[in-house]
Amino acid sequence: MLLAGLRLPAIWRRFSSTATTTIVTKAIPSKSHLHKPLPDSAFPKGYILTGLHCGVKKKPELLDLAVILSNSSRPTSAAACFTRNAFKAAPVIVSQEVLQSSSGRARAVVVNSGCANAVTGKQGMEDAWAMVRATDSLLPNPPSSSETLVMSTGVIGQTLPIAKILAGIRALGPGKEGILGSTFEAWERAARAFMTTDTFPKLRARTFTINGKEYRMAGMDKGAGMIHPDMGPPAPSATSAGQLHATLLGCILTDAAVSPRSLQSALTYAVDRSFNSISVDGDMSTNDTIIVLANGAATAAEEAEIDEERHPEAYETFKQELTAFAADLAKLVVRDGEGATKFVTVTVEGAPTYKDAHRVASRISTSALVKTALFGEDANWGRILAATGSIPLSAPLDPTRVNVSFIPADGTAPLPLLVNGEPEKVDEVRAKEIISQEDLEIKVELGIGSESAKYWTCDFSYEYVRINGDYRT
Amino acid sequence: MLLAGLRLPAIWRRFSSTATTTIVTKAIPSKSHLHKPLPDSAFPKGYILTGLHCGVKKKPELLDLAVILSNSSRPTSAAACFTRNAFKAAPVIVSQEVLQSSSGRARAVVVNSGCANAVTGKQGMEDAWAMVRATDSLLPNPPSSSETLVMSTGVIGQTLPIAKILAGIRALGPGKEGILGSTFEAWERAARAFMTTDTFPKLRARTFTINGKEYRMAGMDKGAGMIHPDMGPPAPSATSAGQLHATLLGCILTDAAVSPRSLQSALTYAVDRSFNSISVDGDMSTNDTIIVLANGAATAAEEAEIDEERHPEAYETFKQELTAFAADLAKLVVRDGEGATKFVTVTVEGAPTYKDAHRVASRISTSALVKTALFGEDANWGRILAATGSIPLSAPLDPTRVNVSFIPADGTAPLPLLVNGEPEKVDEVRAKEIISQEDLEIKVELGIGSESAKYWTCDFSYEYVRINGDYRT
Numbered sequence: 014m015l016l017a018g019l020r021l022p023a024i025w026r027r028f029s030s031t032a033t034t035t036i037v038t039k040a041i042p043s044k045s046h047l048h049k050p051l052p053d054s055a056f057p058k059g060y061i062l063t064g065l066h067c068g069v070k071k072k073p074e075l076l077d078l079a080v081i082l083s084n085s086s087r088p089t090s091a092a093a094c095f096t097r098n099a100f101k102a103a104p105v106i107v108s109q110e111v112l113q114s115s116s117g118r119a120r121a122v123v124v125n126s127g128c129a130n131a132v133t134g135k136q137g138m139e140d141a142w143a144m145v146r147a148t149d150s151l152l153p154n155p156p157s158s159s160e161t162l163v164m165s166t167g168v169i170g171q172t173l174p175i176a177k178i179l180a181g182i183r184a185l186g187p188g189k190e191g192i193l194g195s196t197f198e199a200w201e202r203a204a205r206a207f208m209t210t211d212t213f214p215k216l217r218a219r220t221f222t223i224n225g226k227e228y229r230m231a232g233m234d235k236g237a238g239m240i241h242p243d244m245g246p247p248a249p250s251a252t253s254a255g256q257l258h259a260t261l262l263g264c265i266l267t268d269a270a271v272s273p274r275s276l277q278s279a280l281t282y283a284v285d286r287s288f289n290s291i292s293v294d295g296d297m298s299t300n301d302t303i304i305v306l307a308n309g310a311a312t313a314a315e316e317a318e319i320d321e322e323r324h325p326e327a328y329e330t331f332k333q334e335l336t337a338f339a340a341d342l343a344k345l346v347v348r349d350g351e352g353a354t355k356f357v358t359v360t361v362e363g364a365p366t367y368k369d370a371h372r373v374a375s376r377i378s379t380s381a382l383v384k385t386a387l388f389g390e391d392a393n394w395g396r397i398l399a400a401t402g403s404i405p406l407s408a409p410l411d412p413t414r415v416n417v418s419f420i421p422a423d424g425t426a427p428l429p430l431l432v433n434g435e436p437e438k439v440d441e442v443r444a445k446e447i448i449s450q451e452d453l454e455i456k457v458e459l460g461i462g463s464e465s466a467k468y469w470t471c472d473f474s475y476e477y478v479r480i481n482g483d484y485r486t
Numbered sequence: 487m488l489l490a491g492l493r494l495p496a497i498w499r500r501f502s503s504t505a506t507t508t509i510v511t512k513a514i515p516s517k518s519h520l521h522k523p524l525p526d527s528a529f530p531k532g533y534i535l536t537g538l539h540c541g542v543k544k545k546p547e548l549l550d551l552a553v554i555l556s557n558s559s560r561p562t563s564a565a566a567c568f569t570r571n572a573f574k575a576a577p578v579i580v581s582q583e584v585l586q587s588s589s590g591r592a593r594a595v596v597v598n599s600g601c602a603n604a605v606t607g608k609q610g611m612e613d614a615w616a617m618v619r620a621t622d623s624l625l626p627n628p629p630s631s632s633e634t635l636v637m638s639t640g641v642i643g644q645t646l647p648i649a650k651i652l653a654g655i656r657a658l659g660p661g662k663e664g665i666l667g668s669t670f671e672a673w674e675r676a677a678r679a680f681m682t683t684d685t686f687p688k689l690r691a692r693t694f695t696i697n698g699k700e701y702r703m704a705g706m707d708k709g710a711g712m713i714h715p716d717m718g719p720p721a722p723s724a725t726s727a728g729q730l731h732a733t734l735l736g737c738i739l740t741d742a743a744v745s746p747r748s749l750q751s752a753l754t755y756a757v758d759r760s761f762n763s764i765s766v767d768g769d770m771s772t773n774d775t776i777i778v779l780a781n782g783a784a785t786a787a788e789e790a791e792i793d794e795e796r797h798p799e800a801y802e803t804f805k806q807e808l809t810a811f812a813a814d815l816a817k818l819v820v821r822d823g824e825g826a827t828k829f830v831t832v833t834v835e836g837a838p839t840y841k842d843a844h845r846v847a848s849r850i851s852t853s854a855l856v857k858t859a860l861f862g863e864d865a866n867w868g869r870i871l872a873a874t875g876s877i878p879l880s881a882p883l884d885p886t887r888v889n890v891s892f893i894p895a896d897g898t899a900p901l902p903l904l905v906n907g908e909p910e911k912v913d914e915v916r917a918k919e920i921i922s923q924e925d926l927e928i929k930v931e932l933g934i935g936s937e938s939a940k941y942w943t944c945d946f947s948y949e950y951v952r953i954n955g956d957y958r959t
Contacts, residue, residue, distance in 0.1 A: 035508060099883035100875035132871065132885075134908055169868035170909040239855060239872060294854040296869070297876035381767040381854070381946075382712060382954055389955030395642035396769070398605065399712060402573035403770035410572035412605075435607055436643040473854075475951055481855055482862030482946075 041476045043212040053196045055218035057229040057268035059085035059310025061193040064206030067181025069127035078181045079124040079206035087309035091119035092277035094244035094284040096301035102131035104163040107141040109247040111159045117273025121161040123148040130165040131299045140175045147182040164302045166260040204233035215345040221334040234263030236346035240293035242301040260300040270309030272318040279332040287339035290468045293350035295379035347469045352477030358454040362465040365408040370466035376400045378470035387472035392444035394430035414460030422452030514949045516685040526669045528691035530702040530741035532558035532783025534666040537679030540654025542600035551654045552597040552679035560782035564592035565750035567717035567757040569774035575604035577636040580614040582720040584632045590746025594634040596621040603638040604772045613648045620655040637775045639733040677706035688818040694807040696800045707736030709819035713766035715774040733773035743782030743791040752805040760812035764942045766823035768852035820942045825950030831927040835938040838881040843939035849873045851943035860945035865917035867903035887933030895925030
């Protein structure tokens with residue numbers, strides 16, 4: 014029980030103005046058991062990459078620069094979704110421009126952690142472009158116009174230590190290409206270079222089959238605070254102008270061949286159902302970016318790129334694989350959320366539209382009252398209901414048709430809390446048993462349609478307040 | 487410094503999986519110094535009221551039932567704004583029906599605390615009506631159709647102990663009318679009967695002048711959690727169906743004479759700029775209700791009721807007075823917010839529309855990262871900026887025109903944090919000096935219009951997590 018030691022009389026906290034409260038919580042353990050080695054063969058073909066320490070972060074053992082190159086003999090397609098925040102960081106704006114001018118053909122990704130290059134004005138834009146150009150020059154047959162996408166995460170309002178970063182990129186240049194590799198170790202180093210307040214590198218791989226042929230996708234991402242992304246495909250944006258903040262960054266690489274426009278369609282669909290459906294604290298960052306490259310390295314030279322119009326079935330398969338993989342990566346971010354002790358799936362069914370279901374799931378997932386109840390392991394359906402009812406829907410909600418239940422992670426029977434708008438007589442012992450597990454699913458059935466959505470969230474703990482109340486000091 | 491004792495190495499919290507963290511916080515003191523006696527003459531004429539203990543709450547010293555009657559010889563107008571939550575509690579639905587069927591003529595208000603009569607199905611509706619009818623019978627010249635509005639706050643999902651409540655109301659009936667009074671003590675008792683987790687009764691009075699004649703308004707309200715109201719005038723609603731939750735309830739009484747429709751217009755305007763502009767935790771309740779009665783007891787018999795079309799100037803004055811008074815009452819709720827150690831005004835200026843300004847102010851006011859930074863007394867403008875940029879506006883935001891500053895409560899010079907989208911070199915000592923005060927104003931200038939809005943919020947503390955993580959246990 015996390016709240017042991019707190020049983021002070023309720024009145025005490027209010028009327029004892031000079032006293033202090035002592036709160037004893039379990040320290041949130043590192044989630045490093047979620048990082049596991051993978052065989053080299055699990056990774057997509059035609060990529061070389063690494064992570065290194067170039068000096069953005071102070072401690073030399075912390076990696077802060079990742080470089081990912083496609084060396085496939087086929088054209089590499091690229092797509093990305095970017096934060097919809099009006100204050101887009103320089104790397105977001107630059108990556109959008111690269112994607113647009115290259116018509117979705119990019120072969121490299123460069124990422125630094127430790128400094129977000131956000132709210133850094135003209136200098137920030139120059140620095141982001143410098144990272145892009147330095148990485149372009151590492152590519153086989155260096156392009157005339159840029160083919161590198163760039164991401165940054167870390168402190169806001171400070172300019173990059175650009176000389177160190179450029180030296181780090183150049184250290185991978187002629188004569189030193191061997192530093193870039195394609196083994197598990199190389200992938201892991203790249204994933205480590207994404208990390209800020211993350212407690213483990215988030216690296217996953219997946220094999221899938223299209224028309225009987227096997228392909229791979231692998232990718233890495235990072236959180237762990239300021240996580241409530243809302244990302245869309247590249248869009249015209251205003252130009253953007255020292256504080257620590259986290260951000261969602263992710264990069265997915267596949268050796269399938271997919272046309273640029275279909276890669277973008279599939280990613281937009283996947284991001285809506287994965288990264289745009291997670292919340293740690295309800296706060297949207299200025300830097301959130303998810304990039305996908307498809308280099309066709311596992312596709313025969315004569316075979317066409319998968320396209321949504323010409324190969325609808327193959328495209329559908331690819332889209333679903335990408336969505337499932339993106340969801341896996343997204344969930345890792347929630348599991349490693351700042352101060353998180355719970356991993357909670359919020360499922361909303363029976364909505365008139367997907368957007369309705371998604372909005373209700375988002376509201377439940379960001380409710381401070383729901384999240385503190387989860388931390389306190391309290392089956393407080395009243396708070397779930399109040400959050401559900403606070404969202405205007407495209408059709409009126411009929412409270413007498415709403416069901417709320419807990420789905421235990423261990424596969425045992427669901428626990429109904431509210432049936433047809435009437436509270437169930439809840440077995441509190443059973444409720445406690447379910448909610449004291451790390452994983453939990455909250456299911457809300459609205460009963461006014463057939464659309465559904467899922468959201469993944471975590472609880473709100475003392476540790477969250479401590480990490481974020483004491484962040485810069 | 488609230489976070490003293492927490493200076494553990496940052497890495498410790500993550501990698502020491504068996505240890506516990508000890509957090510020492512100041513207990514949040516009662517805000518009872520904000521409750522002060524008022525002269526009897528401060529209160530509007532023509533109202534008799536009281537608060538008593540009828541037994542909804544266990545402890546006999548806690549009042550849980552308030553009855554307010556107008557005994558003016560003129561007709562009494564009534565208006566109300568109700569939660570827009572789809573799960574409206576029974577008293578919300580019943581009060582809406584009374585207001586509609588009485589065409590805005592109601593003379594009584596009955597309130598209980600300790601049980602919200604929410605998610606209580608058919609029984610809940612019957613109980614709310616029983617409270618209304620019992621209170622109707624206390625009125626001079628009891629009406630044929632109901633003239634009582636009803637409010638409840640407290641546990642959700644439990645039915646009212648209706649026999650106790652009805653006995654309490656009847657105890658004010660024939661032969662015992664003397665219990666109802668119009669002195670400060672009577673007003674204070676009524677205000678106390680509104681309280682749940684509030685640490686003080688919220689009672690205020692105000693004198694104002696229209697056409698050289700003096701009127702009064704007085705009122706009470708309560709918080710202190712599940713506070714992020716969005717209330718509108720009565721609207722058609724679905725019918726609604728045991729957990730503790732708080733709610734916003736408020737009642738304003740004036741001895742001016744105002745026509746029912748103009749009273750509603752004025753209240754709707756006032757509520758948008760007061761109660762609909764506060765947030766403690768971002769969670770909207772199922773019971774939020776603000777009622778206003780205008781009984782004309784200070785208006786000569788021959789004088790017409792103020793009406794927005796016939797007396798636009800008098801109406802405008804009344805509307806502004808009501809808005810200012812409602813804001814005073816609303817701010818008390820924030821000041822007494824669960825776990826609050828700060829009272830923060832968020833001012834957004836230079837927006838294309840009022841709604842834009844209001845939405846940005848609301849997002850900043852509910853951002854967990856902004857609120858934990860306030861608790862940690864950290865001048866983290868990056869979080870304010872990220873919250874600002876996350877709201878889509880009716881005109882595109884130009885980051886290079888945005889200013890963010892802190893306005894100290896002590897009248898000393900404002901501290902610019904961001905000017906034209908560029909971070910200022912902030913004097914951290916000065917920033918700390920400002921943010922360590924209890925009151926603070928965050929000002930955001932968007933630079934793309936002339937509309938502005940204010941929001942009032944508090945910080946997010948360990949105490950908030952403790953109160954809400956340990957609420958039912």
